Amino acid sequence: MDVKQKVKLVIERLKTLYPDAKIALKFENPLQLLISTILSAQCTDERVNEVTAKLFQKYRTAEDFAKASLEELAEDIKSIGFYQQKAKYIKEACRILVEKYKGEVPKTMESLLELPGVARKTANIVLANTYGIVEGIPVDTHVRRLSQRIGLVKANQPEKIEKELMEIVPKEKWFIFPHLLQAHGRKVCLARKPKCEECVIKDLCDAYTSTN
DNA sequence: CTCCCGATAT
DNA sequence: ATATCAGGAG
Numbered sequence: 001m002d003v004k005q006k007v008k009l010v011i012e013r014l015k016t017l018y019p020d021a022k023i024a025l026k027f028e029n030p031l032q033l034l035i036s037t038i039l040s041a042q043c044t045d046e047r048v049n050e051v052t053a054k055l056f057q058k059y060r061t062a063e064d065f066a067k068a069s070l071e072e073l074a075e076d077i078k079s080i081g082f083y084q085q086k087a088k089y090i091k092e093a094c095r096i097l098v099e100k101y102k103g104e105v106p107k108t109m110e111s112l113l114e115l116p117g118v119a120r121k122t123a124n125i126v127l128a129n130t131y132g133i134v135e136g137i138p139v140d141t142h143v144r145r146l147s148q149r150i151g152l153v154k155a156n157q158p159e160k161i162e163k164e165l166m167e168i169v170p171k172e173k174w175f176i177f178p179h180l181l182q183a184h185g186r187k188v189c190l191a192r193k194p195k196c197e198e199c200v201i202k203d204l205c206d207a208y209t210s211t212n
Numbered sequence: 213c214t215c216c217c218g219a220t221a222t
Numbered sequence: 223a224t225a226t227c228a229g230g231a232g
Contacts, residue, residue: 047227079219158229
């Protein structure tokens, strides 16, 4: 089957299964989403939400994070992995926000990529989910795993996967596509033990059809 | 490529 | 015990 036709069917079926698929990180403004997304690296969104519930009470502006003590900030996010690195990223990123952008989160890919701890995945998420600016497709662990299993892409590096996906997913679906794959990745197409028998797209999946 | 790294599922 | 979790930097 043509890969674009496969993408169309995957989106149709997953949309029926997850009609309310959207970002799982909780946030009230662009700054909160930026921080949450930096924190979410190699960590479940659920735990990020637990930590940020308290964190965003304590730190309300970019300036609050920028002038925070690094040790204290690290301690406040300790239950998340990579907490020392992430504390540095957040403090430094917020210092730049205050210095260059009046404490606000910039609206361009180029500006976001200058922030430490921010690459295309994080920038795509922030732009799309706060400003409605869809420049690409965020490739996280779920988008990567499912795209590879289904057989939508051949590449192994996130940036190359994003490029391949941008060529086969219609642009008007760039926003919903990663949300659908993430929802399916968390509930059915699990990393360790995928529940293939209950999967609504198993007939379209290379990983399934090649072994069954 | 390695390193960062705690919490949870298997 | 080990793999995995909405990755990114050096």
